[in-house]
Amino acid sequence: MAWDGLTPREGRGVNDLGPLLVFGTSEGRYAVPARHVRQVLGLVVFSGAGNGHGGWIGDAHVGEEVVPVLDVDLCFGRRPEAYTLDHRLVDVEAGDRRFALVATEVHTIVSAPEDTAIEASHEAPIRGAIRLGERSADVLELEALAARADSVEPTVSVEDLFSGFDEAELAELGRRRDPTVAPMAPPVEPERLAVLASLAGNTVALLVDPVQEFVRLGRLTPVPTTPDHVLGLANHRGEIVGVVDLAPLLGFSPVDRRDVALAALVDPPSEPAAVAVDEVRQTVPLDEGSIDGSPDQPGVLGQLDRDGQAVPLVDPLQVLAARTMVRIRGA
Incomplete structure (x- = not known):
């Protein structure tokens, strides 16, 4: 919403x-x-x-x-x-x-x-x-x-x-x-929740547990020598946060860093980081029966059926902990 x-x-x-x-x-x-x-x-x-x-x-x-x-x-x-x-x-x-x-x-x-x-x-x-x-x-x-x-x-x-x-x-x-x-x-038993968000014109579901908060970002600073999925660095309350684009991981068109204004802030073991989203919509409950398919890459837990649409379920902490995501700030 x-x-x-x-x-x-x-x-x-x-x-x-x-x-x-x-x-x-x-x-x-x-x-x-x-x-x-x-x-x-x-x-x-x-x-x-x-x-x-x-x-x-x-x-x-x-x-x-x-x-x-x-x-x-x-x-x-x-x-x-x-x-x-x-x-x-x-x-x-x-x-x-x-x-x-x-x-x-x-x-x-x-x-x-x-x-x-x-x-x-x-x-x-x-x-x-x-x-x-x-x-x-x-x-x-x-x-x-x-x-x-x-x-x-x-x-x-x-x-x-x-x-x-x-x-x-x-x-x-x-x-x-x-x-x-x-x-x-x-x-x-705590109920597992996911938050539905839009990303590059598509709907994704992010596990709520790893997300500290959704934050509004200012200008992103590009970092040379980093992979394409690293959009840049943002200053959040005096702390430097690396911002990652999930879109290529999910087969979507890459996000333009100039359009990034909102991100899900997580706290991986290596360094503060966030994943970019366009808009936060609503929370939905999860149970084992609601998750279809088996994970085929780190951080993607399966898919949710939302009104006939397959929505990828992502654990942002697992994504950021994956080997290809760790060095956000470059060499």
Whole structure:
């Protein structure tokens, strides 16, 4: 989904936010800085029942950590609909606090032009609103949200939120939430995600895990003696980053370095690097059944079927770690 822009108002710009992950709840639509998102979890599994106070509805075991789960609607005094097994958890980290936010769906990652402003808000912890298509999303200040969650009275009981589960689902959730039966609930398996992006007029899917953020680039400086797929060097927040063109690897026409404005920043073992993209569209879940074909070159994991179109699935970290990509800065 492309960024739709805004008429600047008195709110702050988005320069310090970076790409935003947009997700929905039963009562609203929200956006958080993607750099604060650790992962998106699938099944809603709690190890202990919360009381709804401040939006806290329980804890989730994520790996070996116990992560508090917050319902954003409850944090704002709204009454969310009952949960289903299709709900997601957005695992976030802000400052020294880690928690998960309940979502009915995860929409997309968007990257805004640096001169775009967000509409001002007077209701903390909402920093402002962005517009995507015909809908808007409230941009959350995560640290302020965590502070607010410490003081808001619940509008609905936690039991009501789980009223949509059938007996089998309730029994399973009850077993995992009862410390006398299951002292440590099984870890919640993180959902694998890919972000769809356009590259040289084609659609590609990039694994989300290796991507630190999508960054807007200034002028690229060419580097002599480097391979054709190395577009040049960019200065990102005072750090020199090599920018690589994936298009030839995927059989597409090469990208013109003069047209490169956006890139996926990763952190390979050798040196900071990024892969050029034209536009970031949306995130999609991955499972083994959704990946067709076998890898035929480093970093290409297979193909996704998107409305009848074969979309290459790429691990940018593997691509940059391949022998032909390592020496980005040349001799």
